[in-house]
Amino acid sequence: MYNLEGFYFFIIMKIIPSIFLFLTFFLVSCSQSDFTKESNSVVTGQISLLLEDSQSYNSSFTDKKEKLDSAIVLSKSIENDSLLLKSLSHRAFNHFYYSFDSSKVYIQELENTASEKNIPKYKAYAASLFGNYFYKNAEYDSAYSYFKKSNFLYQNQDSIRIAYNLIMMARIHQFYNDYVGGEELATQALDYITQTENTDYLIEIYNILGHSYLNIANYEQAIMFYNRAIDLLPKEDEKIILENNKASAYICLKQYDHAKKILYDILERGDIAPNSEEQAFILYNIGRLKLELNKENGFEELQKSLDIRQRTNNRIGAIENHIKLAEYFEDKNKEKAKEHSHKAIDLSIECKNIDNHLKALKIITRLCNTEEVRDYLREYIRLNDSIGIVRQRAKNQFSKIRFDYSKETEQNLILKTKTAEDELLIQKQKNTNQLLAFGLLLTAVLSVFLYFIIKTRYKREKIRESYRTENRIAVKIHDELANDVYNTIAYTENTDLSEEANRLRLLDNLENLYNRTRNISKENSTIETEKGYVEALKNMISEYQNKQLKILIVGIDDMGWERIQSYKKIIIYRVLQELLVNMKKHSEASMVMIKFENKGNKGHIYYSDNGVGLRDDKIMFRNGLQNVENRMKTINGTAIFDSETGKGLKVVLTYPL
Numbered sequence: 001m002y003n004l005e006g007f008y009f010f011i012i013m014k015i016i017p018s019i020f021l022f023l024t025f026f027l028v029s030c031s032q033s034d035f036t037k038e039s040n041s042v043v044t045g046q047i048s049l050l051l052e053d054s055q056s057y058n059s060s061f062t063d064k065k066e067k068l069d070s071a072i073v074l075s076k077s078i079e080n081d082s083l084l085l086k087s088l089s090h091r092a093f094n095h096f097y098y099s100f101d102s103s104k105v106y107i108q109e110l111e112n113t114a115s116e117k118n119i120p121k122y123k124a125y126a127a128s129l130f131g132n133y134f135y136k137n138a139e140y141d142s143a144y145s146y147f148k149k150s151n152f153l154y155q156n157q158d159s160i161r162i163a164y165n166l167i168m169m170a171r172i173h174q175f176y177n178d179y180v181g182g183e184e185l186a187t188q189a190l191d192y193i194t195q196t197e198n199t200d201y202l203i204e205i206y207n208i209l210g211h212s213y214l215n216i217a218n219y220e221q222a223i224m225f226y227n228r229a230i231d232l233l234p235k236e237d238e239k240i241i242l243e244n245n246k247a248s249a250y251i252c253l254k255q256y257d258h259a260k261k262i263l264y265d266i267l268e269r270g271d272i273a274p275n276s277e278e279q280a281f282i283l284y285n286i287g288r289l290k291l292e293l294n295k296e297n298g299f300e301e302l303q304k305s306l307d308i309r310q311r312t313n314n315r316i317g318a319i320e321n322h323i324k325l326a327e328y329f330e331d332k333n334k335e336k337a338k339e340h341s342h343k344a345i346d347l348s349i350e351c352k353n354i355d356n357h358l359k360a361l362k363i364i365t366r367l368c369n370t371e372e373v374r375d376y377l378r379e380y381i382r383l384n385d386s387i388g389i390v391r392q393r394a395k396n397q398f399s400k401i402r403f404d405y406s407k408e409t410e411q412n413l414i415l416k417t418k419t420a421e422d423e424l425l426i427q428k429q430k431n432t433n434q435l436l437a438f439g440l441l442l443t444a445v446l447s448v449f450l451y452f453i454i455k456t457r458y459k460r461e462k463i464r465e466s467y468r469t470e471n472r473i474a475v476k477i478h479d480e481l482a483n484d485v486y487n488t489i490a491y492t493e494n495t496d497l498s499e500e501a502n503r504l505r506l507l508d509n510l511e512n513l514y515n516r517t518r519n520i521s522k523e524n525s526t527i528e529t530e531k532g533y534v535e536a537l538k539n540m541i542s543e544y545q546n547k548q549l550k551i552l553i554v555g556i557d558d559m560g561w562e563r564i565q566s567y568k569k570i571i572i573y574r575v576l577q578e579l580l581v582n583m584k585k586h587s588e589a590s591m592v593m594i595k596f597e598n599k600g601n602k603g604h605i606y607y608s609d610n611g612v613g614l615r616d617d618k619i620m621f622r623n624g625l626q627n628v629e630n631r632m633k634t635i636n637g638t639a640i641f642d643s644e645t646g647k648g649l650k651v652v653l654t655y656p657l
Contacts, residue, residue, distance in 0.1 A: 040078045047071045047083050054090055061098040068094065085122040088113055092129055104133055124153035128165055140172045163192035163201055170208050177355060179212040186212070203229045203242075210245055219249045237271035240278045247285050251292060259289055280308035280317060288324055299328055319347045319356045326363045334367050341367065484513055527573050529566040537573055541594065544580045548590060555596040559603065560657075568635045568655060572605070575631050575639070579607050579651060582625055587611025587649060598657065605653040613643040628653075 050071040054064045068091040075084035088110045095103035107129045114122035131146035147165040154162050166189035173182035186208040193201050206229035213222035226246040233239050243262050250259035263286050266272065272279045287301030306321035322344035329337035341364040348357035361379060488509045495502045528536045534556060545551045561569065576594065583589055589611030597604045614625075625641065628651070632639045637655030 040080075043074050043078050044080065044083065047074050047080070047087070050074075051083075051087060051090060054094070061094065064094050064098075065091070081117045081119065085110070085114055085117065085119060089122060089125050092126070096129060096132060100133075100136065103129075107133060120153050120155065121157070124150045124158070124161070127153060128161060131165065131168060135168060135172070140175060144169055144172050159192040160198055160201070163189040163198070163205075166192070167201065167204055167208065174208065174211060174215075177215070179215045183209060183212040199232050203232050206232075207242060207245070210242075210249075214245070214249055214252070217252070219253045222246075222249045236269055240266055240271060241281065244278075244281045244285055247289075251285065251289055254292075256289060256293060259285070263289065275308050275311065277308070277312055277314060277317075280305045280312070280314070283308070284317070284321060284324070291324060291328055295328070295331065299325070302328065315347050315351050316353060319344050319351065319353060319360075322347070323356060323359050323363065326360070330363065330367065338364060338367050481513065481517065484509070488513065527570050529569045533561055533569055533573075537576070540573065540577060541580065544584055544592075550591050552591070552593045553596075554593065556594075559596050559598060564603070564657060571631050571635050571637075572653075572655070575628050575653060576605070576607070578625070578628050578631070583609055583611060583649075587613075589648065601657050603655050603657050607651040607653070608648060610648045613645050613647050613649050614641070 050067045053059065054067040054071070059067075068087055071087040072084060072091065075081075075087055088106070092103065092106040092110045095106045107126055110122065111126035111130070114126055127146045127150035131143045131150060134140070134143035134146060147169050151162050151165045156162065166185050170182040170185035170189065173179070173185060186205050189201070190205050193205060206225045210222045210225035210229065213219070213225065223246055226242050226249065230239050230242050230246070233242070243266060247259040247262040250256070250262070263282060266282055272282065283301040283305035287298035287303075287305060290298035290301065302321055302324050306318060306325065309315075309317040309321060322340040326337045326340035326344065329340065341360050344360035345357060345364070348354070348360060488506070491509065492506060495506075497503050497506065527533075538553065538556065541551055541553060580592075583592060587609050589609035592607070592609045595606040597606070629639045632653060632655065635655050637653065640652045640654075642650040642652075
């Protein structure tokens with residue numbers, strides 16, 4: 001007998017405490033997990049609140065920085081990469097706008113963290129911030145590369161930021177006087193902006209396009225884009241720059257009345273801040289307009305505009321003022337005209353502004369004596385000859401970054417060595433080989449997979465077909481032969497076979513049984529599908545013809561059977577056989593016509609007889625015609641039946657070639 005007391009003691013002292021400890025540990029773990037989740041949720045809410053507060057316009061830069069620093073610390077504490085990168089991106093952005101000199105360090109931190117966490121969205125944003133940083137430092141080559149890199153990393157996932165990068169790249173093209181390239185990039189940006197309906201960026205794009213057309217002397221097109229931008233601005237004071245641009249286009253078109261109306265309307269509205277760039281621009285255009293209308297006018301406005309631009313350190317604008325003042329003094333005071341021309345030349349060289357450099361040289365050649373003219377003329381010719389090369393070089397430089405961007409290409413632009421080009425080719429070849437190998441492997445796997453699927457499906461279909469064939473043979477033997485065989489046996493048992501007439505009748509019965517057995521065998525025998533197919537099909541059809549029934553076959557030799565797959569030929573053979581068997585049993589027809597025809601990429605077979613037709617829908621299924629429809633479906637074909645009682649049967653069979 002078992003010691004039950006010892007067994008119960010073991011259960012109580014050993015197993016139950018273990019179970020209790022396990023349950024205690026499980027409950028504590030669950031509680032800790034729930035507490036951790038709840039704690040993380042609270043911290044996440046705190047971070048979101050800090051990020052929201054840091055975007056407030058009422059907060060100082062110091063307040064913004066403190067909130068963002070706290071958000072970064074909290075994000076690291078709960079290991080939330082998304083919130084960490086969001087906080088870092090806000091901090092880098094704020095430093096760029098409020099403490100530019102220190103921003104590079106924070107942008108770099110954002111880029112390093114995004115690369116470490118491998119989050120393309122923030123890597124792209126860091127690249128865009130670097131583009132802005134270098135653009136503000138007038139390092140346009142580096143800025144362009146980073147804007148392009150940013151778009152490459154976004155991979156069409158952020159339309160608004162891609163559009164912004166394209167706008168900045170278009171500006172760089174215009175800075176290098178590549179107005180066609182700028183137009184192309186602005187048009188690309190337009191495609192992205194229309195997806196987001198961002199009005200501010202749309203206005204900037206129209207302004208860039210207007211500026212491009214203005215500088216390639218397509219003034220009407222420029223005015224059209226300036227008008228589009230102006231229509232999108234809700235307030236009159238926001239339209240000043242664009243209206244000024246439009247006035248410039250009208251001055252170039254010599255439509256001075258339009259330009260005058262625009263400029264003086266702006267002055268009358270009183271929306272311009274004193275000593276602002278907007279005021280300098282308007283005064284410049286008014287002075288330019290007066291100079292165009294009367295060579296004696298415009299000095300006061302041009303000089304005042306120049307004074308403002310010198311105070312605001314707008315060197316590009318100052319060049320334009322010096323050129324116009326040189327034109328003003330050209331017939332009045334040659335020394336002052338020379339002075340302004342020299343200042344325009346010096347600033348143009350400093351700003352690398354070739355167009356205005358040429359304009360200033362052109363003016364000074366008209367002011368100097370013969371000896372001085374030669375030097376300036378040589379410089380003008382040299383600069384004019386080189387301007388195309390300089391612009392093409394700049395255009396090619398940015399086009400290369402735009403269309404061939406990759407890590408190796410970027411190294412090639414920095415190092416400009418043959419080694420980097422070779423490395424790029426090797427990497428591309430390696431990638432191609434890897435893709436090819438992967439493609440071959442995938443093709444092989446799919447081929448094996450498809451082979452087994454087709455093989456399995458073929459086996460299943462073969463088994464089904466064998467079953468259907470056996471079932472059909474059994475039915476035919478039972479319905480068509482069994483009774484006749486039984487009657488023949490009974491006839492031999494009950495009839496005197498010594499008489500000649502009885503023996504002849506027995507022989508006729510036996511011959512009839514033999515012929516019908518042979519027909520069943522032929523109906524289910526193997527079908528030749530190669531060269532002998534047409535002949536076999538004709539023979540099968542002809543076997544149903546006798547003195548009472550005429551069968552007419554049309555077009556069978558013109559079907560191009562060699563391009564029809566074997567399994568389709570078998571289906572066609574069996575379907576026609578089914579129709580003829582049905583006709584023989586039920587139709588009482590004396591005439592049958594079977595017409596074969598190809599139309600386009602489909603084959604058509606038209607069957608018609610002059611029998612009794614189908615009496616009702618149920619007969620169709622009883623007399624075997626349902627098999628015709630089912631067989632045609634297996635080859636993606638159709639069978640259409642048309643019949644009226646007493647008017648025969650028509651069938652149209654259609655199948656793809």
